[in-house]
Amino acid sequence: MNAYRALVAEVDDELERCGRPRGSVTVVGVSKRQPVERIVAAIDAGLEDVGENYVQEAKAKFARLPPVRKHFIGHLQTNKAKAIAATFDVVQSVDRIDAGDALGKAASALGKEIPVLLQLNISPSERFGCPPERAPELAEALRAQRGLRLDGVMAIGPMTPDEAEISRAFELAAKTFALVGGSTLSIGMSGDWRQAVRAGSTMIRIGTALFGGRS
Ligand SMILES: *Cc1c(COP(=O)(O)O)cnc(C)c1O
Numbered sequence: 001m002n003a004y005r006a007l008v009a010e011v012d013d014e015l016e017r018c019g020r021p022r023g024s025v026t027v028v029g030v031s032k033r034q035p036v037e038r039i040v041a042a043i044d045a046g047l048e049d050v051g052e053n054y055v056q057e058a059k060a061k062f063a064r065l066p067p068v069r070k071h072f073i074g075h076l077q078t079n080k081a082k083a084i085a086a087t088f089d090v091v092q093s094v095d096r097i098d099a100g101d102a103l104g105k106a107a108s109a110l111g112k113e114i115p116v117l118l119q120l121n122i123s124p125s126e127r128f129g130c131p132p133e134r135a136p137e138l139a140e141a142l143r144a145q146r147g148l149r150l151d152g153v154m155a156i157g158p159m160t161p162d163e164a165e166i167s168r169a170f171e172l173a174a175k176t177f178a179l180v181g182g183s184t185l186s187i188g189m190s191g192d193w194r195q196a197v198r199a200g201s202t203m204i205r206i207g208t209a210l211f212g213g214r215s
Helices: 003-017 035-046 053-064 079-088 097-109 133-141 162-182 193-197
Strands: 026-030 047-052 067-072 088-092 114-120 148-155 184-186 203-206
Touching: 003 035, 003 193, 026 088, 047 053, 053 067, 053 079, 067 079, 079 193, 088 097, 088 148, 097 114, 097 133, 097 148, 114 133, 114 162, 133 162, 148 162, 162 184, 162 193, 162 203, 184 203, 193 203
Parallel strands: 026 047, 026 203, 047 067, 067 088, 088 114, 114 148, 148 184
Antiparallel strands: none
16 A cells, blocks of 8 residues: 555544544655655655755755645744745744744735744754743734734654653643644654644654655
């Protein structure tokens, strides 16, 4: 069976075990450092969302893909805001006011309103992201920014084999998501998507478990 369909089946089984409806989690295929053929194979099997961390790499790759929803999941630098607004449909990594401001202005200049997620920091191993206690304040500022439509929260789980620690971090993300509002809680990657789904994830970002090892 195709890797994408196999993953969706596993996610649906996990959702069922949690008493959640099948199909209630969106899979974003994280295609950084993956060959285009693997991404196209997943799209042919039904993948509709693709995530990339770097603008230059994304542009070259997107030009060779069938239509998909393009998610920016890398660090949002203000000097890249224009290129990101022009290249992507969704930006998951707004973690501070100046970055949101730059992105909103760039989107407005293009006549776009970009759906964004507020990136939370829920792990000591992560450099970026807004501390959870400051998320409501950032959310308010992002909602006031033209060119953006805040739709929820994204976070990267802690790099640890300790499953209880991962679950606690995801529960903090879910609690903060409830304060921020919106419809998307983007938590869970190849190694921790099950804990994320149990914590209420509505969007998982999967690279290696979908496409295999990165070059
Ligand atoms: C690389 C990356 C992923 C996917 O990682 P895998 O472990 O390969 O699934 C997800 N989210 C972000 C923000 C990433 O940088």
